[in-house]
Amino acid sequence: MSERILIAAVKKPEQSDERFQSSLDELISLCKTAGGSVEKVITQNRQKIHPAYYIGEGKTDEIREAAEQLNIDLVISNNELSAGQLGNLNDRVGVQVIDRSQLILDIFARRARTKEGKLQVELAQLEYTLPRLRGKGEEMSRLGAGIGTRGPGETKLETDQRHIRSRIDDIKRQLKLVVRQREQYRKRRKTNDVFQIAIVGYTNAGKSTLFNRLTQSNAMVENQLFATLDPLTRQIQLPSGFQTLITDTVGFIQDLPTSLVAAFRSTLEEVNEADFILHVVDASSPDLVQQQQTVNNLLHELGADTIPMLMVYNKSDQLNTDFIPMQHPYIVISALDTTDIRHLLAKLEETLKNEWDSYTVHLRPDQGKLLHRLEQETIVTKRFFQEDENAYIIDGYIRQNHPMKSLMKEY
Numbered sequence: 001m002s003e004r005i006l007i008a009a010v011k012k013p014e015q016s017d018e019r020f021q022s023s024l025d026e027l028i029s030l031c032k033t034a035g036g037s038v039e040k041v042i043t044q045n046r047q048k049i050h051p052a053y054y055i056g057e058g059k060t061d062e063i064r065e066a067a068e069q070l071n072i073d074l075v076i077s078n079n080e081l082s083a084g085q086l087g088n089l090n091d092r093v094g095v096q097v098i099d100r101s102q103l104i105l106d107i108f109a110r111r112a113r114t115k116e117g118k119l120q121v122e123l124a125q126l127e128y129t130l131p132r133l134r135g136k137g138e139e140m141s142r143l144g145a146g147i148g149t150r151g152p153g154e155t156k157l158e159t160d161q162r163h164i165r166s167r168i169d170d171i172k173r174q175l176k177l178v179v180r181q182r183e184q185y186r187k188r189r190k191t192n193d194v195f196q197i198a199i200v201g202y203t204n205a206g207k208s209t210l211f212n213r214l215t216q217s218n219a220m221v222e223n224q225l226f227a228t229l230d231p232l233t234r235q236i237q238l239p240s241g242f243q244t245l246i247t248d249t250v251g252f253i254q255d256l257p258t259s260l261v262a263a264f265r266s267t268l269e270e271v272n273e274a275d276f277i278l279h280v281v282d283a284s285s286p287d288l289v290q291q292q293q294t295v296n297n298l299l300h301e302l303g304a305d306t307i308p309m310l311m312v313y314n315k316s317d318q319l320n321t322d323f324i325p326m327q328h329p330y331i332v333i334s335a336l337d338t339t340d341i342r343h344l345l346a347k348l349e350e351t352l353k354n355e356w357d358s359y360t361v362h363l364r365p366d367q368g369k370l371l372h373r374l375e376q377e378t379i380v381t382k383r384f385f386q387e388d389e390n391a392y393i394i395d396g397y398i399r400q401n402h403p404m405k406s407l408m409k410e411y
């Protein structure tokens with residue numbers, strides 16, 4: 001049984017028509033992802049958001065009538081609402097009102113898989129809820145189990161002020177512990193010195209599809225926004241035998257509320273530690289430029305914009321015009337096409353070679369272990385046995401900060 005949703009949206013003069021429309025489209029997608037169906041969209045052009053009602057007072061009557069007529073369960077505003085606006089609108093339109101942030105939090109809550117992810121989502125939800133409780137607590141507690149009331153896992157979101165406060169403290173305490181554990185794990189991984197690649201991109205770009213195809217695993221793939229919340233990491237091998245870890249990440253969206261950015265810092269920090277980024281773009285999307293820019297901006301904010309990156313223009317099967325890439329280096333593929341996946345692996349290796357330093361080493365026949373290590377940790381391009389020297393000659397590429405790099409001369 002899907003909830004029937006009415007969307008209320010205010011368009012301000014500084015927002016272009018296209019931008020407004022794409023934010024509406026995104027909100028509609030988000031509603032679907034949350035399991036609702038959008039029955040009506042009511043919009044209004046305004047100089048400013050109405051301080052008390054968000055949308056104009058006349059419009060609130062229109063919303064109430066439409067809600068009654070269409071059996072609406074839930075009204076969702078396209079912008080974040082203040083405590084006052086939320087309360088007033090609730091009273092005015094006669095059905096439950098939530099805002100875009102609550103909707104996104106609700107989706108995150110359902111997607112959270114790791115302990116840390118769940119804790120962070122619940123924390124963000126509680127911190128959002130706390131200032132918006134209206135003393136009485138009646139409006140909040142009358143909420144059943146619908147969109148905007150779900151906590152991570154099976155729990156219902158806490159609605160009592162006192163309980164919320166102590167739960168927030170509790171979560172923060174637990175988070176500290178979990179974060180420390182994760183850091184230790186990461187440090188171990190770093191000292192193992194495994195190369196790490198992060199797949200990033202706008203939501204629905206095809207990251208998880210690509211990740212699955214690359215790893216033959218079955219990370220969740222859904223035609224829904226935010227199919228991925230917590231990062232997944234697997235090991236893959238490039239054609240030369242080079243081994244790398246690859247991580248799928250949660251998709252970015254435009255205007256992600258600050259409180260949510262904070263909640264997902266752990267996912268984003270992982271991006272920061274990557275040695276290389278695959279930036280997946282839905283090349284068939286009409287919002288392609290905007291989406292690509294949103295991701296670039298966020299990478300910049302994270303300080304991850306200096307990490308070498310390959311642009312992966314995906315969904316080429318959906319393109320009917322000539323595609324002009326905007327960023328280099330790049331590859332145009334369909335993640336659904338096996339040949340394209342092979343091309344991507346080759347292109348990835350090419351791109352790494354361009355970034356790295358070439359080397360030649362001579363190894364004695366008894367240095368098989370070292371040879372094996374070179375094959376896995378560097379990109380070996382040539383390998384042959386030189387009889388007169390009684391040595392293996394290895395040509396390859398190695399990244400500048402690899403621990404073996406400084407030893408290269410000595411081999």
Ligand SMILES: Nc1nc2c(ncn2[C@@H]2O[C@H](COP(=O)(O)OP(=O)(O)OP(=O)(O)O)[C@@H](O)[C@H]2O)c(=O)[nH]1
Binds near residue numbers: 204207222226318337
């Ligand atoms: N036609 C076509 N569809 C694709 C391609 N790659 C992915 N898709 C579809 O696009 C939708 C989204 O794919 P996902 O892999 O879940 O996207 P994502 O980037 O991981 O999305 P989030 O995790 O929500 O950020 C799914 O329905 C995929 O089947 C492609 O190359 N061509």
Ligand SMILES: [Mg+2]
Binds near residue numbers: 207208220227250
């Ligand atoms: Mg995904």
